[in-house]
Amino acid sequence: MTELSINGVKKTHDGDPAMPLLWFIRDEVGLTGTKFGCGIAQCGACTVHLDGNPIRACVTPVAAAAGKNVVTIENAVTDKVGAAVQASWRKLDVVQCGYCQSGQMMSAVALLARNKTPNDEDIDAAMSGNVCRCATYVRIRAAIHDAAKALA
């Protein structure tokens, strides 16, 4: 049995401890904002925060989150940085199909939480693991700069 927190709420998992966190969050806890895109850490659609660090939930076993807190998109947008990212995303109408955007925002929040004034190279480094097949990249970059400004 694995005990962990999702968005501050205690959860237990008594199935296969090797099951990726992604499927626990989506299928067991029922939070579907975190997406499945590739299953092999190549697209970032499943990005969540594990004790504050961005991780790919599709390759992180539930067991690795034992005793830790996992934050998903549903909760991330409630803190200061998350709210700023969300506001900039909406202001610039970043989304198209939207399927990648939870993961994009989770990576952006993690970036801004540790770097208040990211330049383009910082954004490249933090965001190039998140694929957007709709190629909303121009606006993702702009929205991160915009959120940084709002947070300054």
Added chain:
Amino acid sequence: MGIMKRFAGQTTKQDDGSTRAPLINVSRRGFLQGGGGLALGICFGPVACTSEKAAVSAADIAPFVPNAFLRIGADNSVTVIAKFLEMGQGTFTGLATLAAEELDADWAQVSVEGAPADAKKYANSLLGAQGTGGSTAMADAHLQMRNAGASARAMLVAAAAEQWKVPAGEITVSKGVIRHAASRKEASFGQFAESAAKQPVPAAEAIKLKEPKDFMLIGSTATPRKDSKAKTDGTAIFTQDVQLPGMLVAVLAHAPKWGATIKSVDETAARAVAGVVDVIRVDAVPGTTRAAVAVLAKNTWVAKQGRDALVIEWDEAAAFTKGSAEIFREFKALAGKPGTVAATRGDAAAALKKPAKAIEAVYEFPYLSHAPMEPLNCVVDLKADSCTIWNGEQFHTIDQQVSAGILGLKPEQVTIKQVYAGGSFGRRASSKSDFIVEATSLAKAARAKGVEAPIKMVWMREDDIRGGYYRPAFVHAIKAGLDRDGKVTGWQSRLAGQSIAKGTPLEQFMVHDGVDHTSVEGVSDTRYAIDNLQVELHTVDYPLPVLWWRSVGHTHSAYAMETMIDELAHAAGKDPVAFRRTLLEKQPRHLKVLELAAEKSGWGTPLPEVAGKKRGRGIAVHESFNTFVAEVAEVSIDADGQLKVDRVVCAVDCGLAINPDVVRAQMEGGIGYGLAAILKSEITFDKGAVVQSNFADYQPLRLNEMPVIEVHIVPSAEKPTGVGEPGTPVVGPAVANAVFAAVGKRIRKLPFGNQLSA
């Protein structure tokens, strides 16, 4: 994807002597309506109002439903019913803008929901069925949605006039407020929802639409996307997110090659995985789906574990077994010989006999997977005499009929719930409804074995990349000639590739005289003033299913045309913009975007130098789906041959731009999507098996590779045309021409891969 011209199929002579497909062909458009003319129970009400259980809450008052496209609640909500799928292209926002404009609604009170399958109410007049594609949504629906809004507004005004006892003509409506200035009366839409419903629906000829000068929302940037909120807080529901009580998840083991069948299945290990509920064999529907074995489980992970534990022996006797090298050898051999004539102007053969200068080139385009961000999936809840399907639904009435056929139900017994699609780029508009066929076949087989739970079929990314329905591979062999003055005297294109329509129900509407227009569009109907033009086609019959992929035939034809025109310009010693200008003299809309892109990009001025890099600028112009796009690309190439596309300047003429910001977003996204394809993506075959499997080897474009993009929209009052696709095909040739300008190398085999470092 673009099927509008394909359904139309026939070509007509233009003033300039070119042949091109008409926008629609009225005589053929009804073809799919015949079987689909059914009336489903429309889930219009009651409104899900936000107010709670007050004794008489707004929710207890029936909403005002003036027509099939609007619902106005007593809670003052305005719901636009969208007959098109929202897959990222901004349709929901576009449709809402049109209706809200004429309704004079406040943008904030407007929301959008997807329409159910109903060919009578929601057919796309340009496709002849209810469906989203061919960049047709705005072209088809702009008047329909505006009329819907204007009609509802008239009924609200009539209701207010009646109650206030004032002349309707003295009532104004603005931002959702109905006003009579003289008597200082004002009310919200919600207050009159009930009484407006009792007003007669105005006759069509009595509806007066606004003059463009009075537009408040159309053409403005005051209409942010309607799906932005739900897509930035995790609440947007895609097929992948549908959860139903007792639902099982199915993950499938698909045959590794097209045409393979199941020889034997050992289910023992799969059934031993804790949580696996059943193993279901799903035989191939030949030509439509691959043979598969599905594992049903309580969650996706368990189902996948079960799937991975299956031991299956495949019978490959009838399978497709070619490799990519062989495929291209065959295509190239064909393109070297005369084919079925797709277009003729003048006498190309004679003109090409002794030109002052001749240029010949052979282009190779690989198969491409759409790889939408959301891997394919479908939820099916099958009951004894009904079925409900949740899907990012792009071909409502066709999928409804096909699934009814599989299930032995009547189409009206199949309800399709449209949810957001996590991208599609054409993939969800399957010409053979393939993944719907698979999901319903699976549900039927499961039910026959006693499984009554709803089933969510989930494809892993590998199933998606290897699942066929690719952009068909093509070879173009071009011969072109110039006279002494650098004028194009003759042009011959010979193409070889698979037809998208052949072998599908659409063949009879899209293939004429042996030519599928999607194979040759963009070449056979080129607007360049080339007096002697011959376009010939070899349609290859492979069992691989192929499909429209964001901008369809233009994905390869624009590349071949626009890089060859560039070669001719250089051979003629002319500037590529000036050379095109001469050839497009009689094409004002092409010319306009060409000039605009050139001007805004600083064409003709030197590019700023970057140490250690060679830089170049290239241009391309192309019309698709009645939209005109020109793009200028700027590239840098380092000593190792590493290419970076630095900037793309795009000019677009899509008629009236309903939502300019959505137009910009579609150009940006279309350019990124097109760039991935020309730089990196290809599906290759090894003895019939697809080599690529996931994003590690079928490479998407990433943020660090995205150029700076500038979009300029030509102001226009012309009929609105689509923007989902036309930005995509132009970027490839613009970049290729920029590469030539930088390093003098012509790339004729896609993707670029590492050809620049070789």
